[in-house]
Amino acid sequence: MKERILDLKQQLKQHNIQGMIISNPVNIKYLTSIDAEGTLLVNSSENIFLTDARYIEGVNNLLTIDDEIVVYDVKALSETDYESFFPEPDNVGFEENYVVYSEYKKMLQKYKVNLVETEGIIEKQRIIKDNQEIENISKACKITDDCFEYILKYIQIGMTEKEIAEEMRDFMIKAGADDLSFDTIVASGKNSSIPHAVPTDKKIEGNETLLIDFGCKVNGYCSDCTRTIYIGSAPEEFKENYKFVLSEQETLLKSLRDGVNLKTEISYRVYNYQKNNYELFHSFGHGVGLDIHEAPTISHKNDFILKKNMVITDEPGVYFPGKYGIRIEDTVLVGGIKCERLTKSEKELIELKL
Amino acid sequence: MKERILDLKQQLKQHNIQGMIISNPVNIKYLTSIDAEGTLLVNSSENIFLTDARYIEGVNNLLTIDDEIVVYDVKALSETDYESFFPEPDNVGFEENYVVYSEYKKMLQKYKVNLVETEGIIEKQRIIKDNQEIENISKACKITDDCFEYILKYIQIGMTEKEIAEEMRDFMIKAGADDLSFDTIVASGKNSSIPHAVPTDKKIEGNETLLIDFGCKVNGYCSDCTRTIYIGSAPEEFKENYKFVLSEQETLLKSLRDGVNLKTEISYRVYNYQKNNYELFHSFGHGVGLDIHEAPTISHKNDFILKKNMVITDEPGVYFPGKYGIRIEDTVLVGGIKCERLTKSEKELIELKL
Numbered sequence: 001m002k003e004r005i006l007d008l009k010q011q012l013k014q015h016n017i018q019g020m021i022i023s024n025p026v027n028i029k030y031l032t033s034i035d036a037e038g039t040l041l042v043n044s045s046e047n048i049f050l051t052d053a054r055y056i057e058g059v060n061n062l063l064t065i066d067d068e069i070v071v072y073d074v075k076a077l078s079e080t081d082y083e084s085f086f087p088e089p090d091n092v093g094f095e096e097n098y099v100v101y102s103e104y105k106k107m108l109q110k111y112k113v114n115l116v117e118t119e120g121i122i123e124k125q126r127i128i129k130d131n132q133e134i135e136n137i138s139k140a141c142k143i144t145d146d147c148f149e150y151i152l153k154y155i156q157i158g159m160t161e162k163e164i165a166e167e168m169r170d171f172m173i174k175a176g177a178d179d180l181s182f183d184t185i186v187a188s189g190k191n192s193s194i195p196h197a198v199p200t201d202k203k204i205e206g207n208e209t210l211l212i213d214f215g216c217k218v219n220g221y222c223s224d225c226t227r228t229i230y231i232g233s234a235p236e237e238f239k240e241n242y243k244f245v246l247s248e249q250e251t252l253l254k255s256l257r258d259g260v261n262l263k264t265e266i267s268y269r270v271y272n273y274q275k276n277n278y279e280l281f282h283s284f285g286h287g288v289g290l291d292i293h294e295a296p297t298i299s300h301k302n303d304f305i306l307k308k309n310m311v312i313t314d315e316p317g318v319y320f321p322g323k324y325g326i327r328i329e330d331t332v333l334v335g336g337i338k339c340e341r342l343t344k345s346e347k348e349l350i351e352l353k354l
Numbered sequence: 355m356k357e358r359i360l361d362l363k364q365q366l367k368q369h370n371i372q373g374m375i376i377s378n379p380v381n382i383k384y385l386t387s388i389d390a391e392g393t394l395l396v397n398s399s400e401n402i403f404l405t406d407a408r409y410i411e412g413v414n415n416l417l418t419i420d421d422e423i424v425v426y427d428v429k430a431l432s433e434t435d436y437e438s439f440f441p442e443p444d445n446v447g448f449e450e451n452y453v454v455y456s457e458y459k460k461m462l463q464k465y466k467v468n469l470v471e472t473e474g475i476i477e478k479q480r481i482i483k484d485n486q487e488i489e490n491i492s493k494a495c496k497i498t499d500d501c502f503e504y505i506l507k508y509i510q511i512g513m514t515e516k517e518i519a520e521e522m523r524d525f526m527i528k529a530g531a532d533d534l535s536f537d538t539i540v541a542s543g544k545n546s547s548i549p550h551a552v553p554t555d556k557k558i559e560g561n562e563t564l565l566i567d568f569g570c571k572v573n574g575y576c577s578d579c580t581r582t583i584y585i586g587s588a589p590e591e592f593k594e595n596y597k598f599v600l601s602e603q604e605t606l607l608k609s610l611r612d613g614v615n616l617k618t619e620i621s622y623r624v625y626n627y628q629k630n631n632y633e634l635f636h637s638f639g640h641g642v643g644l645d646i647h648e649a650p651t652i653s654h655k656n657d658f659i660l661k662k663n664m665v666i667t668d669e670p671g672v673y674f675p676g677k678y679g680i681r682i683e684d685t686v687l688v689g690g691i692k693c694e695r696l697t698k699s700e701k702e703l704i705e706l707k708l
Binding site: 054096097100104117119174196 | 408448450451452453454455456458459471473516520524527528548549550
């Protein structure tokens with residue numbers, strides 16, 4: 001049996017839970033490598049994957065006897081089959097942040113068990129990455145870096161934000177990404193003051209900010225990177241603000257390491273924002289893996305100890321509504337004495353003279 | 355107040371429901387035109403949109419006094435505010451197929467009302483399209499048709515399925531689509547025998563089937579189209595099967611009209627499949643609108659009367675596992691005496707000699 005499923009069973013046992021119904025495809029992929037529609041059932045003696053005719057052949061080709069996963073076609077299952085999956089009057093876990101209410105009710109009827117909320121158990125396992133996972137994220141980060149280098153030469157006055165976003169997508173897919181991690185943000189001028197801007201038909205002009213937030217997936221694993229550049233010669237005020245964000249970003253690189261409590265560490269950063277009269281619009285980062293936003297949230301509200309081999313983002317930002325915004329973000333690997341950057345694109349202010 | 359919200363209130367009244375919490379952004383967009391993260395609350399006297407600082411300005415710019423929608427920042431709301439939104443000991447509807455279990459529990463705590471399942475009420479309103487909606491879908495269908503014409507000239511031996519899918523995406527976005535309706539299917543050779551194939555790195559060879567299922571969005575409204583062509587000279591057996599699918603597709607165009615019961619009408623088609631020894635792998639189509647798959651399902655299991663101005667797909671298919679599949683699909687508008695095709699691409703068998 002795969003180690004990740006064994007770990008899960010151990011966790012469930014400690015919580016007095018006899019089984020779990022896993023519906024979130026990202027968690028199923030993490031535990032089993034299966035990338036197909038279906039439901040994974042885990043109990044003390046068995047692992048069962050319920051799927052349909054479209055996927056059975058593919059799943060059986062992927063699994064070996066060591067996986068110890070039995071695959072069933074849902075169409076062939078009777079009422080009694082469902083009741084037999086969890087034979088004792090069990091506490092059975094389910095993912096309350098993934099399962100919609102109507103599906104929850106169906107589960108109660110089908111499995112006839114006591115459903116208990118277990119969101120977070122598998123998500124917690126996913127926080128620390130193994131070598132294979134770090135390699136996938138690093139590959140995605142390399143494509144992201146190459147894309148940034150490429151797009152700097154591509155951008156011209158008069159191009160729209162949407163056009164630039166599309167060109168970046170093309171580049172990353174052609175470079176071997178499975179997909180994007182999320183819809184690329186290309187925000188110019190005052191659009192950059194919106195932290196979650198969507199690319200518009202606005203054309204790139206001279207003398208304005210350009211904020212690009214982007215990432216891609218390799219074998220399902222995400223990268224995440226933001227750079228803010230200036231089109232033309234940046235005014236002094238912009239340079240000052242840029243310097244502040246860059247200094248915050250580099251301070252975090254050193255302070256976020258194995259054993260550090262986020263609550264304490266990020267409180268210093270919040271204090272520094274206040275001291276310098278900057279408003280805080282969002283947290284300083286988040287975990288990255290099979291999902292683009294995973295645990296942990298890098299926030300002073302999170303009483304959480306960082307550990308080696310967690311992969312997170314380091315992304316301070318400052319925003320001046322209606323004017324412009326500056327964010328600098330790297331995907332980083334938490335190490336023993338500091339963070340290692342996995343995205344390595346230039347961070348010194350780039351003034352693009354077009 | 356917008357007519358769609360008035361209709362919803364009427365529906366709720368008939369079901370003895372005093373209000374509704376609308377969480378699905380597609381339903382919110384349908385009712386209000388608002389395209390932002392948030393929750394719409396409807397009760398007998400008011401309409402309230404709860405959102406956050408990122409969206410308030412944009413939403414207020416969109417709404418006019420005639421909309422009669424009050425916008426609140428969730429950050430400014432107290433416990434008492436939530437309890438006051440539904441003042442009577444009300445039955446309040448929620449979308450049980452959209453809301454996850456943990457959110458359902460939070461709703462119970464926050465609003466302190468009797469939550470009742472109302473999935474389907476807004477979805478039912480959405481089935482019949484108005485002129486503006488039909489125009490948007492038609493525009494998306496036109497881009498889809500242009501894309502098919504373009505890609506026929508682009509395809510070469512040795513290109514991968516993924517490359518063709520990416521090129522189609524580029525074409526549709528550059529032609530003005532907001533987005534794709536779904537990930538394009540490009541399936542060649544035996545991959546075409548999987549109804550929901552994902553484009554692979556398989557290269558296009560000579561003498562094989564090529565199935566393309568694609569669509570895009572205009573102002574949020576979807577198009578959906580499938581064509582199956584043959585690379586080289588199609589064998590007789592393939593031509594025979596193609597003829598069967600095309601004949602089924604054209605029969606449906608005539609039979610699916612205002613007043614027809616799907617259960618009766620589609621039963622004839624199922625019978626014809628059986629008579630000709632074809633296996634049925636999926637339904638004959640689905641509604642299309644703001645979602646790519648909406649009500650109604652075009653199936654003999656659906657006891658449902660078609661009405662004028664519904665937009666649906668007409669997509670019979672036959673599949674020979676491990677060999678090839680053939681599907682021909684148009685997006686069509688239900689009319690008084692027949693269906694009008696909104697996708698108009700060539701349906702006679704195309705044998706692409708490369």
